[in-house]
Amino acid sequence: MTGSGAPEGGVYEWYQRGLQLLAGGDPAAAATLLARATEVEPESRSLREALARAQHDAGRYREAIESFARLIAANPADDYAHFGLGLAASRAGELELAAEHLALAVALRPDLGHYARELRGVRARRTRGAR
Known part of the structure; x- marks a missing residue:
């Protein structure tokens, strides 16, 4: 995280890290990171799909x-x-x-x-x- 509270790196790095968190069994952390990424790139289908999967796996139906x-x-x-x-x-x-x-x-x-x-x-x- 940077001093502003934003994750380090750019949206693509956030996406990759979110997928790693999801695959590693931490869907809640993945959903938090991917939600941040979708705020920056709201029309990204890949981000939105990964976010939806993370929300589902975190029980946030x-x-x-x-x-x-x-x-x-x-x-x-x-x-x-x-x-x-x-x-x-x-x-x-x-x-x-x-x-x-x-x-x-x-x-x-x-x-x-x-x-x-x-x-x-x-x-x-x-x-x-x-x-």
Whole structure:
């Protein structure tokens, strides 16, 4: 950190360090650093995706939903963003929202079995809850 409280280096270094923190099992620190980077480069898809992943892994599901939603707003055909939003919504207990975005992810990438598995799981949870 510098004297101003900003991390050392530039945005790219922050991004790389955030990915290292995420891979190293410290998603909360990664989310903090990546949030700082997205303040400087708010339109960076790579930063926003890494931030959303870190927020999700840190259990900050509502924040992850917002970050994935921003990715979708920029590119409605982003299957990974729909998948991530669906996972975060599922963990937050928002099963309708989760099912909607997981179904979109499956429609965009039917070849990815883990998308379909998550959708089936959310639909099963939703059905159990409706009983």
